[in-house]
Amino acid sequence: MSENPFKIIRSTDLPPDNLRTDVLGSVKMVMLLMRVVQLFVADPGSALFENVRILGRSASSRSGDRTPPPSDPT
Amino acid sequence: MDADRFGMLYDRYSAKVFQKCVGMTRDKDLSHDLTHDIFLKAFVGLAKFDHRSKFGTWLYSITYNYCLDHLRKTQRNRTSDVDEETGATDMAEDRYEIELLSLRADRLSTVLEALDPADRAMLLMKYQDELSIKDMMDVLVLSESAVKMRVLRARERALAKYHQLYREEP
Structure with a gap:
């Protein structure tokens, strides 16, 4: 059986070298933009809740860790 | 994911994506631009990648759909939809x-x-x-x-x- 003609016409071109620099440069720019956007779209209520929850948990764990005062032997 | 780690993904898949773009568009200059955009689209959408399929298949899907969208916009010669419910013989x-x-x-x-x-x-x-x-x-x-x-x-x-x-x- 003859070779699949679709395989014969397959492109073997490689992307130009400068494309990598272009892509990664754009990726860095997108990362920067995403961070800036996050500043404006962050949900303050949710963020506050998270902080309060974490603070609350650490406070309660601190109180749980607290060792009982030594009993007076006398 | 940081840019350096994404660079590793680029190194692994860029030739395939570029070749797919050339195959679909028959235009190397256009394929350069499309490959750039496809990787950027992949980076932005990376959080949505749910690992149900292989990463290569997911990227292939972006490549295919992006190239096709571009060609449809520029060529405007989309064929009419076929009756897809009929069984193939x-x-x-x-x-x-x-x-x-x-x-x-x-x-x-x-x-x-x-x-x-x-x-x-x-x-x-x-x-x-x-x-x-x-x-x-x-x-x-x-x-x-x-x-x-x-x-x-x-x-x-x-x-x-x-x-x-x-x-x-x-």
């Missing part, structure tokens, strides 16, 4: 497949260039990249019968185009 499938795979490579290349981008993409996916029906269903987000019908119709149109271009030849 296996006999017709075999006959067209044998005929298509026996074409001369240079003529096949001309036929593909003359085809609608959507049909060209279907044939490249099926016969060049040898994607399974399951993978094609993932890439196209279509049912099994719809994928089979699209491949069948693409084959029919490719052979019709071939006979139109090379009428004198058997």
Whole structure:
């Protein structure tokens, strides 16, 4: 059986070298933009809740860790 | 993910993406721009990648859809939708497949260039990249019968185009 003609016409071109620099440069720019956007779209209520929850948990764990005062032997 | 780690993904998949773009558009300069945009799209959408399919299949899906969208916008010659609920007939499938795979490579290349981008993409996916029906269903987000019908119709149109271009030849 003859070779699949679709395989014969397959492109073997490689992307130009400068494309990598272009892509990664754009990726860095997108990362920067995403961070800036996050500043404006962050949900303050949710963020506050998270902080309060974490603070609350650490406070309660601190109180749980607290060792009982030594009993007076006398 | 940071840019350096994304660079590793780029190194691994850029040739495949670029070659797929060249195959679909037949234009290296345009493929340069499309490859750039596809990787950027992949980076932005990385959080949505749910690992249900392989990363390569997911990236292939972005590549296919982005190239096709671009070609549709620029060429505006999309073929009419086919009736995808009709079952594909296996006999017709075999006959067209044998005929298509026996074409001369240079003529096949001309036929593909003359085809609608959507049909060209279907044939490249099926016969060049040898994607399974399951993978094609993932890439196209279509049912099994719809994928089979699209491949069948693409084959029919490719052979019709071939006979139109090379009428004198058997």
